[in-house]
Amino acid sequence: LNTAHKEIDLARPKNNEDVSGFLPVEREWVTKFLENGYIDTFRMLNGDVKDQYTWWSYRFHAREKNIGWRIDYQCVNEGFVDKVKSSTILSDVMGSDHCPVKIELDV
Numbered sequence: 001l002n003t004a005h006k007e008i009d010l011a012r013p014k015n016n017e018d019v020s021g022f023l024p025v026e027r028e029w030v031t032k033f034l035e036n037g038y039i040d041t042f043r044m045l046n047g048d049v050k051d052q053y054t055w056w057s058y059r060f061h062a063r064e065k066n067i068g069w070r071i072d073y074q075c076v077n078e079g080f081v082d083k084v085k086s087s088t089i090l091s092d093v094m095g096s097d098h099c100p101v102k103i104e105l106d107v
Contacts, residue, residue, distance in 0.1 A: 011067040011068055038076070042089065044081070054070050054098055057097065058097055072099075085106050087104075089102075
């Protein structure tokens with residue numbers, strides 16, 4: 001989605017209120033998407049755990065300091081939610097400014 005949905009989804013929400021990827025209009029779109037029958041599997045299974053990000057700027061050693069954003073999601077529709085066994089962020093996997101996200105399904 002390349003949008004951090006809620007303040008918990010980025011390290012410095014107050015500093016980024018006017019930055020693309022956290023604009024009110026973008027966040028509202030994510031809210032509407034979720035209200036129309038889709039589930040953010042990471043939040044569903046991990047609750048309000050903090051400091052879990054999927055993207056870090058290449059600047060200022062942001063990844064080393066874990067100053068990031070959770071902008072990569074794995075969503076399922078409500079009819080598929082019982083098949084989701086885990087949804088994790090693989091923040092230790094290097095290779096780009098994003099890290100992989102992993103979902104396990106029982107299908």
